[in-house]
Amino acid sequence: MGGKEKMIHVAEPDITKEDTLAVANVMNSNWISGTSPKVSEFEQKFAKYHNCKYGVATGSGSTALHLALVVLGVGKGDEVIIPDFTMVACANAVSYLGAKPVFVDANVDTWCMEDTLIEKAITKKTKAIMPVHIYGHPCNMKYLEDLKEDHDIKIVEDCAEAHGAEYNGRKVGSFGDCGVFSFYANKIITTGEGGLLITNDEALAEKAQWYKAHCFGRGGKHFWHDKIGFGYRMSGLQATLGISQLERIDHYVEQRRSRAKMYMNMLAGLAHVGKIKFPVQKRLVKNVYWMFSILVNPEKFGMTRDKLMIKLANDGIETRTMFYPMHIQPPYKTTEKFPVADFLCKNGLNLPSGNNLTQFQVNKICERILYYGTDIEDMQKKTEEHS
Numbered sequence: 267m268g269g270k271e272k273m274i275h276v277a278e279p280d281i282t283k284e285d286t287l288a289v290a291n292v293m294n295s296n297w298i299s300g301t302s303p304k305v306s307e308f309e310q311k312f313a314k315y316h317n318c319k320y321g322v323a324t325g326s327g328s329t330a331l332h333l334a335l336v337v338l339g340v341g342k343g344d345e346v347i348i349p350d351f352t353m354v355a356c357a358n359a360v361s362y363l364g365a366k367p368v369f370v371d372a373n374v375d376t377w378c379m380e381d382t383l384i385e386k387a388i389t390k391k392t393k394a395i396m397p398v399h400i401y402g403h404p405c406n407m408k409y410l411e412d413l414k415e416d417h418d419i420k421i422v423e424d425c426a427e428a429h430g431a432e433y434n435g436r437k438v439g440s441f442g443d444c445g446v447f448s449f450y451a452n453k454i455i456t457t458g459e460g461g462l463l464i465t466n467d468e469a470l471a472e473k474a475q476w477y478k479a480h481c482f483g484r485g486g487k488h489f490w491h492d493k494i495g496f497g498y499r500m501s502g503l504q505a506t507l508g509i510s511q512l513e514r515i516d517h518y519v520e521q522r523r524s525r526a527k528m529y530m531n532m533l534a535g536l537a538h539v540g541k542i543k544f545p546v547q548k549r550l551v552k553n554v555y556w557m558f559s560i561l562v563n564p565e566k567f568g569m570t571r572d573k574l575m576i577k578l579a580n581d582g583i584e585t586r587t588m589f590y591p592m593h594i595q596p597p598y599k600t601t602e603k604f605p606v607a608d609f610l611c612k613n614g615l616n617l618p619s620g621n622n623l624t625q626f627q628v629n630k631i632c633e634r635i636l637y638y639g640t641d642i643e644d645m646q647k648k649t650e651e652h653s
């Protein structure tokens with residue numbers, strides 16, 4: 267099957283002629299470093315898109331997460347509540363500071379942290395909570411805002427996978443003390459590598475700008491450093507690509523949502539009989555389906571997720587397993603139980619979701635999944651119904 271055709275990848279960036287031209291122009295202008303005016307332009311535009319006052323661009327989402335925790339004062343002995351089911355950058359950002367990541371299991375529908383477990387994880391040492399809008403589904407921000415009011419806790423939203431996602435009509439990233447984004451090549455808009463922190467707190471933004479570039483001189487002394495800062499600047503080239511990509515962010519979000527709808531329409535039969543399970547879109551939220559993912563029920567589907575992956579790969583369709591939860595990763599191994607994260611890890615499958623994914627490709631992917639998931643008895647029943 268399809269050996270000669272091009273592989274359909276899980277995620278591919280969409281770099282247009284306009285993007286290329288913009289970057290070429292800025293190269294000709296020589297404004298390529300992290301002090302390029304293009305960087306502040308991108309920071310301002312990206313923050314404005316989220317109705318936030320300030321933006322601080324960095325070299326990656328991971329560094330932006332670390333920076334956020336630094337400026338919020340997280341340090342040794344503190345605890346930060348993060349999802350067990352997430353990308354490792356969240357846990358690492360906490361660990362860099364000598365603080366302890368406290369893992370919370372996922373909700374079986376949204377795949378984000380389970381609300382009720384968050385409150386249970388709060389202790390006297392809890393300094394911050396890092397809600398992650400997993401695969402583009404926003405967390406319950408009302409619940410988190412209420413928690414913040416009851417406890418003296420900071421909130422850092424990890425929006426790496428949720429560009430343009432909304433909770434109650436408001437974009438994610440604007441709820442927490444700060445929101446952090448990634449522009450890695452597989453994210454909804456990209457700068458190749460890159461990250462950005464947004465906030466409405468002027469002092470926090472200034473502190474982040476200072477720390478991201480080695481806490482360079484105050485009071486006229488350039489090479490004077492009062493604190494240990496970081497080399498976390500974004501380059502002018504990356505920012506220029508970001509500005510150009512930002513022009514199309516709404517288009518990309520709509521693209522993801524419409525492809526998700528297509529997947530769900532075409533695979534509805536399998537979902538209806540419980541062979542697979544779709545991502546949800548809870549009340550009050552706009553899911554941007556960064557990675558359109560399904561859960562495979564091996565008993566009903568007739569094969570495991572891993573077997574389906576291999577079959578699809580042979581058909582020229584690349585898929586990816588969901589995250590391995592933090593509690594089984596060597597640096598973070600614990601004996602605590604996280605049954606939902608384990609379940610997602612075992613049965614979850616990211617289907618191709620890139621910005622350039624065509625309807626034709628979605629058709630092909632669904633046709634193959636339907637083929638593998640439809641057993642002969644089903645087909646016979648259908649034939650009988652029709653005759």
Ligand SMILES: *Cc1c(COP(=O)(O)O)cnc(C)c1O
Pocket residue numbers: 326327328329352353355356398424426427448449450459460461
């Ligand atoms: C991609 C991602 C990051 C890290 O971003 P980088 O830009 O790759 O450093 C952090 N958190 C989540 C949830 C991500 O998906």
